[in-house]
Amino acid sequence: MKVTDKIVNIIPARKFNGKRSERFLNWFGKHISTPENRLIIGISALASQPFIDLYNNKVDEKTRIVSCARTIAKTVSGTIIGVAVRLGFTKLTQNYSELGDVGNKNYKKFFTPSAAIIPHKKTYAYKQYQNAMGMLLSVAALLITNFAIDAPLTIFLTNRLTKNFENAGKNKKSDGGAK
Amino acid sequence: MKTPLELTKKLSTKLYNAFKEDSSNMLIVTSTFGWILSSAAQIGAVKINDKIPSDQKKFLIPQEIFDAVVNIGTFFLFTRGCDKGIKKLLSTGRLTSKPVRTFLEKNMPKEKIGKYATDITTILPNSPEIEKDYKSFRTGVTVGVNLIAGVIASNIITPILRNKIAAGRQKQSIADKMNQNTMLPAVPILPAQNRIGIDNYKKHASLNPYQTTGGSMRV
Numbered sequence: 001m002k003v004t005d006k007i008v009n010i011i012p013a014r015k016f017n018g019k020r021s022e023r024f025l026n027w028f029g030k031h032i033s034t035p036e037n038r039l040i041i042g043i044s045a046l047a048s049q050p051f052i053d054l055y056n057n058k059v060d061e062k063t064r065i066v067s068c069a070r071t072i073a074k075t076v077s078g079t080i081i082g083v084a085v086r087l088g089f090t091k092l093t094q095n096y097s098e099l100g101d102v103g104n105k106n107y108k109k110f111f112t113p114s115a116a117i118i119p120h121k122k123t124y125a126y127k128q129y130q131n132a133m134g135m136l137l138s139v140a141a142l143l144i145t146n147f148a149i150d151a152p153l154t155i156f157l158t159n160r161l162t163k164n165f166e167n168a169g170k171n172k173k174s175d176g177g178a179k
Numbered sequence: 180m181k182t183p184l185e186l187t188k189k190l191s192t193k194l195y196n197a198f199k200e201d202s203s204n205m206l207i208v209t210s211t212f213g214w215i216l217s218s219a220a221q222i223g224a225v226k227i228n229d230k231i232p233s234d235q236k237k238f239l240i241p242q243e244i245f246d247a248v249v250n251i252g253t254f255f256l257f258t259r260g261c262d263k264g265i266k267k268l269l270s271t272g273r274l275t276s277k278p279v280r281t282f283l284e285k286n287m288p289k290e291k292i293g294k295y296a297t298d299i300t301t302i303l304p305n306s307p308e309i310e311k312d313y314k315s316f317r318t319g320v321t322v323g324v325n326l327i328a329g330v331i332a333s334n335i336i337t338p339i340l341r342n343k344i345a346a347g348r349q350k351q352s353i354a355d356k357m358n359q360n361t362m363l364p365a366v367p368i369l370p371a372q373n374r375i376g377i378d379n380y381k382k383h384a385s386l387n388p389y390q391t392t393g394g395s396m397r398v
Contacts, residue, residue: 011268011273013272013273013274013292013293014273014274014275022276022277022316024319025276025315025316025319025320025323026315026316026319027319028319028322028323029315029316029317029318029319029320029321029322029323030315030318030319032322032323032326033206034205034206034209034210037206037210037325037326037329038210038213040326040330041210041326041329041330041333041334044330044334045333045334047334048334048335048338049334049338052335052338052339052342053338053342056342056346058342058343058346058347058350059342059345059346067342071338074217074221078217082213082217097191110184110187111187111191112188112191113188113191113192113194113195114188114191114192124314124315125195126195128198128318129191129194129195129198131198131205132194132197132198132205133191133194135205135206135209136194136205136209138209139209139212139213139216142213142216142217143216146216146217146219146220147219147220147223150217150220151220151221151223151224151227152224154220154221154224155224155227155228159230
């Protein structure tokens with residue numbers, strides 16, 4: 001028996017019985033696309049990464065503060081820009097990939113695939129295509145926004161946060177001394 | 180030469196055929212590519228930040244590049260591994276929804292369901308309703324698993340790895356700097372005509388107004 005065979009057999013077989021769990025999974029697959037994915041990763045990053053950096057015993061205190069400030073700055077700026085760009089381009093694709101008759105407004109079918117293969121209404125498969133096209137366009141836009149907005153915003157936030165953390169640390173020490 | 184509209188149509192058609200049933204792969208690819216762009220921007224941020232001295236930049240920029248390679252590689256390998264794993268469990272019937280399981284039990288030997296070599300997608304087309312159910316179930320599960328794997332990879336595994344590697348490099352850098360500082364320049368040996376003789380030394384030493392006992396030095 002191969003190793004992969006053994007791994008598959010070890011994992012217990014699971015059958016999703018409940019209608020609620022099935023409905024939730026179907027909803028999840030339809031509605032969670034790249035902007036939501038980016039937002040969830042950004043929020044969870046803010047909840048975990050700064051603490052990993054702040055309590056890193058392998059470096060001195062000053063490095064920890066700068067590292068923590070930089071992590072928060074990178075996460076905040078990356079999440080804001082990332083979600084905004086992805087959401088924008090997903091909406092753009094949805095608005096300009098219409099099906100059916102659009103009259104004179106042919107631009108509304110700019111992202112509509114060839115007539116031979118597309119369905120007559122927005123099926124699940126068509127929504128998956130719209131998500132994929134939105135993702136591809138947003139990656140192209142991120143080429144510009146990462147350098148034009150993300151990087152300068154990270155620098156600004158890092159310097160600001162480092163200053164704030166250092167001042168907070170000094171105030172804490174002077175308060176402790178006064179006691 | 181093709182017009183932009185024709186090129187867009189061609190791209191749209193390719194994307195539709197590739198991702199109409201499952202866009203979870205696209206999530207991993209675009210997340211990885213987004214991270215590559217973000218890392219490139221961060222390296223640029225270090226380069227243009229005039230508050231960082233140029234000596235530090237010489238260290239920080241290679242460090243950022245190395246961190247980016249480790250982080251992106253870990254993220255991609257971990258999420259891709261989880262994606263492949265979950266898709267295998269789904270295609271073998273090891274992980275199913277109730278309607279799909281019921282259909283499988285009616286249409287294939289029970290002992291084959293959930294085995295590594297089984298591929299349930301070959302019999303699903305017999306029932307379009309069940310096939311549709313399977314596809315939406317599969318997309319939901321793979322998107323969920325890819326999301327969780329992405330969160331674990333980017334928020335837990337890579338920061339810990341990054342900190343370990345960066346701390347090691349920082350220690351090495353400090354040790355290198357200390358070695359440079361302790362290597363004092365050699366004391367120059369004066370030519371013979373510039374050296375003070377022992378008799379002159381004793382003579383001058385005794386003229387020292389601050390000398391009281393004649394010093395403890397024996398020559």
